[in-house]
Amino acid sequence: MTEKTSPASGAALAGDPSERPVLRVEGLHHSYGAGTAAVHALRGASFAVRRGELVALKGRSGSGKTTLLHLIGGLDSPQRGRVVLDGTDLSELGESELLALRRDRIGFVFQSFGLIPILTAAENVGVPLRLRRTGFREREERVALLLALVGLAGHAAQRPAELSGGQQQRVAIARALANRPALLLADEPTGQLDAATGLAVMELLRAVVRSEGVTALVATHDPQLLGLADRVLELSDGEVVEG
Numbered sequence: 001m002t003e004k005t006s007p008a009s010g011a012a013l014a015g016d017p018s019e020r021p022v023l024r025v026e027g028l029h030h031s032y033g034a035g036t037a038a039v040h041a042l043r044g045a046s047f048a049v050r051r052g053e054l055v056a057l058k059g060r061s062g063s064g065k066t067t068l069l070h071l072i073g074g075l076d077s078p079q080r081g082r083v084v085l086d087g088t089d090l091s092e093l094g095e096s097e098l099l100a101l102r103r104d105r106i107g108f109v110f111q112s113f114g115l116i117p118i119l120t121a122a123e124n125v126g127v128p129l130r131l132r133r134t135g136f137r138e139r140e141e142r143v144a145l146l147l148a149l150v151g152l153a154g155h156a157a158q159r160p161a162e163l164s165g166g167q168q169q170r171v172a173i174a175r176a177l178a179n180r181p182a183l184l185l186a187d188e189p190t191g192q193l194d195a196a197t198g199l200a201v202m203e204l205l206r207a208v209v210r211s212e213g214v215t216a217l218v219a220t221h222d223p224q225l226l227g228l229a230d231r232v233l234e235l236s237d238g239e240v241v242e243g
């Protein structure tokens with residue numbers, strides 16, 4: 001079995017670019033450790049996500065959700081199989097190309113927000129734009145627009161410690177959208193929030209997927225959030241099944 005797709009399957013997708021999925025995951029295998037101690041987190045996970053979809057990824061704790069998101073986001077490379085983002089096979093990229101893809105094409109939202117404590121909300125949102133050397137004026141405008149989008153226009157100057165958990169996650173979502181990514185990856189984004197705040201954050205994700213035309217893959221095991229997704233996938237025994 002070869003891990004590369006044949007030219008034929010590539011050609012089948014080449015016709016209409018709008019029909020091409022934003023994300024294609026093919027036969028991913030990933031394990032940790034070796035020998036009898038090895039944990040097989042993924043055993044042939046495959047699925048595709050179309051442009052503009054909000055897809056929820058459920059699965060019990062330890063089912064491989066984080067592993068899968070890391071492989072899709074290029075934070076780790078699979079032992080077998082491949083990830084194709086917007087027609088680009090991640091395994092064919094060099095280190096600097098992968099870095100650029102992570103910076104420009106993917107937005108990450110983590111359970112623990114991941115904001116930089118000494119920066120204000122506005123400065124945190126502006127970090128990806130600085131990394132891309134976006135000019136001052138354009139940066140200021142985009143940051144203001146993003147903070148308004150997530151309902152935090154009046155909180156630009158506050159640091160993370162001066163914001164609630166829900167507000168911090170809104171800042172993180174704004175930051176993840178800064179570079180207009182093709183794909184937003186969120187790993188249990190409501191895991192540290194109470195139920196009502198978590199629902200509000202998920203509703204925000206739902207709204208930005210519509211308004212920003214972004215595509216999102218959200219790992220969650222919160223049943224009240226699954227209803228907001230266009231589609232639910234489940235990780236079970238290292239494979240992805242339609243939920």
Ligand code: ADP
Pocket residue numbers: 032033039040041059060061062063064065066067068
């Ligand atoms: P989830 O996010 O669904 O809880 P993970 O992807 O974090 O699942 O973990 C899948 C499996 O891989 C679990 O059994 C976990 O213990 C194991 N695992 C994850 N990361 C590591 C690691 N860095 N080293 C060893 N085992 C790991």
Ligand code: MG
Pocket residue numbers: 065066067187188
């Ligand atoms: Mg996890």
